[in-house]
Amino acid sequence: MSYKKIASVMVSISVLVLTLIAGKVQAGELSADEVKSLMKQRFPSLNITLINDSQLPGFFAAEADGDLIYITKDGRYFIQGTAIDMEQRKNLNREQTTAWNNLKSPMRKEDIAKLNDKDMVIFKAPNEKHVITVFTDIDCGYCRKLHKERQDYLDRGITIRYLAFPRAGLQSSAAKKLEGIWCSKDRQTAMTNAKLKQKFSKASCENPIAEHMRLVRKFGLGGTPSIVLENGNLIGGYQPAEILAQNLDSMKAVKQAAK
Incomplete structure (x- = not known):
């Protein structure tokens, strides 16, 4: 297969992936990996190193360029700031960053x-x-x-x-x-x-x-x-x-x- 044909196939695959993600955004069914991919498309320079479920209902927690951000599970909104559970009097940011710190310790070592x-x-x-x-x-x-x-x-x-x-x-x-x-x-x-x-x-x-x-x-x-x-x-x-x-x-x- 020629280079031009390979490039054409890759473009077609990329368009298909983005189309599928866009459809899921409307349905509100994105996975953490899909949200990460979507954020990369929207903000190419943003470096998301971790993303997983958060204690904040309806949001993923993501580590982006060293900062903690929260992204809605439909991939539409993200929030940068401190999340507080007022009922349990917990700083969710602190608990999340502590958990990530422990998770990445073996890799850093x-x-x-x-x-x-x-x-x-x-x-x-x-x-x-x-x-x-x-x-x-x-x-x-x-x-x-x-x-x-x-x-x-x-x-x-x-x-x-x-x-x-x-x-x-x-x-x-x-x-x-x-x-x-x-x-x-x-x-x-x-x-x-x-x-x-x-x-x-x-x-x-x-x-x-x-x-x-x-x-x-x-x-x-x-x-x-x-x-x-x-x-x-x-x-x-x-x-x-x-x-x-x-x-x-x-x-x-x-x-x-x-x-």
Whole structure:
């Protein structure tokens, strides 16, 4: 079969699929996968990483570009905001994101384990007890705060491994600044100069930033810093060293007790 005939068949199949979905929209019988497909057609740049039934009657819950949205099961409306069950006094958003976090932990753990240390910027604790992997941006206030307090983390036995997450995209000035860090001979100094002194290296080279951003999309990360723990759990935002160390120590104690 020629290329033109293959292309014609593919177009026909696409039209048929959209026609079937459109018919189901009218009947109100869409599945989660069909709603995801429909949203992709309507918003091609929207990255939906998860979609399933929600506790909100008549709605699917979807993780889209790191944010939680609710989509009606007929695929017509979506809502972005906090859903509260007033009778049971529950924040449905919090319960949904917690469930997703736990669901994706094994996947994040596996993907992070595949990375090479040479593709990270690492600040190693002398008496290492824990390792955190931090997706960081260069213009993020809480990223700078975390880095400014890095010695507090290191003193508590927490090794910091940085991955790049330029929130404005791979073609942004932030991405260029991060490239300068990853391409420097002394990445640690370049990271500190950039975050705390606003001194940026202009070095350029092949780098892993695009691969880091692939993980950002796969994990559905929406902000920085995003902290991935050794078990794959995600902390979405800055957490002081003292609090983080207490949580990590507790998790380690529970794991050891379970053996």
